[in-house]
Amino acid sequence: MSEHPPIDPGFEARTRASFARQQVMDTLGARMTHVTAGECEIELPFRTALTQQHGFLHAGVVATLLDSACGYAAFTLMPADAGVLTIEFKINLLAPARGDTLLARGTVKRAGRNVIVGNADGYMLSGGERRLVATMIGTLMCIQGRADVTG
Amino acid sequence: MSEHPPIDPGFEARTRASFARQQVMDTLGARMTHVTAGECEIELPFRTALTQQHGFLHAGVVATLLDSACGYAAFTLMPADAGVLTIEFKINLLAPARGDTLLARGTVKRAGRNVIVGNADGYMLSGGERRLVATMIGTLMCIQGRADVTG
Amino acid sequence: MSEHPPIDPGFEARTRASFARQQVMDTLGARMTHVTAGECEIELPFRTALTQQHGFLHAGVVATLLDSACGYAAFTLMPADAGVLTIEFKINLLAPARGDTLLARGTVKRAGRNVIVGNADGYMLSGGERRLVATMIGTLMCIQGRADVTG
Amino acid sequence: MSEHPPIDPGFEARTRASFARQQVMDTLGARMTHVTAGECEIELPFRTALTQQHGFLHAGVVATLLDSACGYAAFTLMPADAGVLTIEFKINLLAPARGDTLLARGTVKRAGRNVIVGNADGYMLSGGERRLVATMIGTLMCIQGRADVTG
Numbered sequence: 132m133s134e135h136p137p138i139d140p141g142f143e144a145r146t147r148a149s150f151a152r153q154q155v156m157d158t159l160g161a162r163m164t165h166v167t168a169g170e171c172e173i174e175l176p177f178r179t180a181l182t183q184q185h186g187f188l189h190a191g192v193v194a195t196l197l198d199s200a201c202g203y204a205a206f207t208l209m210p211a212d213a214g215v216l217t218i219e220f221k222i223n224l225l226a227p228a229r230g231d232t233l234l235a236r237g238t239v240k241r242a243g244r245n246v247i248v249g250n251a252d253g254y255m256l257s258g259g260e261r262r263l264v265a266t267m268i269g270t271l272m273c274i275q276g277r278a279d280v281t282g
Numbered sequence: 283m284s285e286h287p288p289i290d291p292g293f294e295a296r297t298r299a300s301f302a303r304q305q306v307m308d309t310l311g312a313r314m315t316h317v318t319a320g321e322c323e324i325e326l327p328f329r330t331a332l333t334q335q336h337g338f339l340h341a342g343v344v345a346t347l348l349d350s351a352c353g354y355a356a357f358t359l360m361p362a363d364a365g366v367l368t369i370e371f372k373i374n375l376l377a378p379a380r381g382d383t384l385l386a387r388g389t390v391k392r393a394g395r396n397v398i399v400g401n402a403d404g405y406m407l408s409g410g411e412r413r414l415v416a417t418m419i420g421t422l423m424c425i426q427g428r429a430d431v432t433g
Numbered sequence: 434m435s436e437h438p439p440i441d442p443g444f445e446a447r448t449r450a451s452f453a454r455q456q457v458m459d460t461l462g463a464r465m466t467h468v469t470a471g472e473c474e475i476e477l478p479f480r481t482a483l484t485q486q487h488g489f490l491h492a493g494v495v496a497t498l499l500d501s502a503c504g505y506a507a508f509t510l511m512p513a514d515a516g517v518l519t520i521e522f523k524i525n526l527l528a529p530a531r532g533d534t535l536l537a538r539g540t541v542k543r544a545g546r547n548v549i550v551g552n553a554d555g556y557m558l559s560g561g562e563r564r565l566v567a568t569m570i571g572t573l574m575c576i577q578g579r580a581d582v583t584g
Numbered sequence: 585m586s587e588h589p590p591i592d593p594g595f596e597a598r599t600r601a602s603f604a605r606q607q608v609m610d611t612l613g614a615r616m617t618h619v620t621a622g623e624c625e626i627e628l629p630f631r632t633a634l635t636q637q638h639g640f641l642h643a644g645v646v647a648t649l650l651d652s653a654c655g656y657a658a659f660t661l662m663p664a665d666a667g668v669l670t671i672e673f674k675i676n677l678l679a680p681a682r683g684d685t686l687l688a689r690g691t692v693k694r695a696g697r698n699v700i701v702g703n704a705d706g707y708m709l710s711g712g713e714r715r716l717v718a719t720m721i722g723t724l725m726c727i728q729g730r731a732d733v734t735g
């Protein structure tokens with residue numbers, strides 16, 4: 132917490148409200164399960180409707196969850212009137228994404244005023260076990276003063 | 283074509299059949315519109331159900347399409363009994379993904395025996411215009427002899 | 434050219450002058466061989482002093498050349514008083530960097546006002562042949578108004 | 585340590601011997617300061633001969649150090665007769681690399697039999713302080729049975 136002090140004391144409600152506007156999360160069946168300053172977790176129950184040809188969650192679905200976890204970890208540290216956009220990310224798929232629930236944990240690596248760099252790890256949770264399946268570095272931009280990118 | 287001669291003459295039917303098993307593509311509403319040796323195109327009509335908080339297609343949805351376009355471009359060049367897995371990819375989001383249809387075009391940059399590197403570009407098509415919205419480099423692995431990764 | 438019109442008509446001299454201040458290029462033995470709006474080429478004669486453990490140019494040396502080629506391709510399109518910084522890059526090593534001369538060719542993929550995305554390809558030239566050995570996507574930032582980052 | 589048990593008990597001597605063959609490290613003035621199973625540290629005293637146009641260490645020089653730190657962290661876990669090659673890496677530059685010494689710390693994120701994914705962080709050490717200046721994800725390949733890639 133002390134490493135990344137939030138500018139906006141209302142960051143949690145603001146972050147959850149923005150996430151609620153990501154219609155794709157509802158479509159996938161994902162929910163935000165944890166938010167604190169510079170950190171965010173999102174969970175997605177496994178569904179065959181989201182799989183690739185071998186029955187694993189598609190790499191892009193894993194990336195969707197990790198990108199939002201990175202982005203909202205960054206968003207917690209932004210001013211109240213800012214929007215967040217992903218400039219780029221890179222993801223390594225480390226193991227097949229097969230199991231009960233995909234957990235994406237995003238953290239802020241370095242927060243600049245305009246550019247924030249985050250990490251996210253993806254875990255498959257299955258029967259009490261947790262397996263690392265993906266890891267991401269992402270670069271996020273803090274956008275202010277643009278009418279189509281707020282909140 | 284001559285640059286990347288396919289090993290398997292039946293690559294097109296094989297590639298289309300594998301794509302048809304990607305249940306997530308059906309869930310998103312995407313279809314493969316073009317396949318040739320070392321190239322692949324996938325299209326996705328814009329849907330608000332796939333958007334992030336500002337009403338653009340989520341970066342992860344764009345990544346899903348580009349990853350499959352990269353992966354299947356690589357898959358066309360693989361032996362008939364191989365499976366393809368994404369080791370990693372990196373994507374830059376260049377402009378808001380807003381418009382009528384997202385077109386992902388994947389091409390092979392270099393085909394090794396086990397590791398294939400591909401590029402994909404994403405375009406939003408709207409009212410006869412085409413706008414570059416994303417670009418990817420991806421690393422794919424050709425998998426043989428693993429029961430859970432075939433086709 | 435028309436795709437990326439330069440803001441500063443003196444871009445070539447400005448770009449060559451900035452490159453001349455990169456002391457590492459002199460240390461490596463690299464020189465800028467071509468500059469036009471949105472494009473840049475840098476060449477480095479092979480030297481064993483720059484190799485990794487198997488006698489190829491080290492991946493980081495290849496990255497050094499491609500990063501500068503990307504960065505200066507972007508720099509050609511910037512205002513006369515701007516500086517360029519690399520936010521991030523990603524490189525794939527496609528073949529061993531062994532031969533006579535490494536040629537790095539950088540091009541601009543998309544030029545925004547603050548953020549520019551570039552590509553670079555690396556080729557080994559040997560006895561009249563050219564072999565693709567690396568490919569990069571990089572994200573550059575246009576810096577204005579910062580005393581320690583000019584030109 | 586228990587997370588990444590080394591296959592080869594002689595990994596430290598083998599890793600240091602391979603590093604000693606990287607002629608570029610001698611050219612830059614870098615030395616390996618720490619090796620353990622799945623971890624490696626390399627240090628480079630700041631030299632103006634390695635700077636870019638604003639007087640910071642060039643991004644490619646930082647990448648060179650972090651790539652070797654990643655690669656040798658992976659190499660510690662490989663069989664005694666294997667060679668290591670970098671497939672790709674991605675680096676974010678987080679702050680200007682200016683100071684007394686650049687410290688690169690590489691760790692293994694996931695070790696597969698053929699493909700190993702590592703992280704590296706880069707710190708500038710100056711007057712008793714340590715500042716994070718770069719972070720990398722890299723993908724390494726374990727090469728066996730290739731005459732030009734051993735040790």
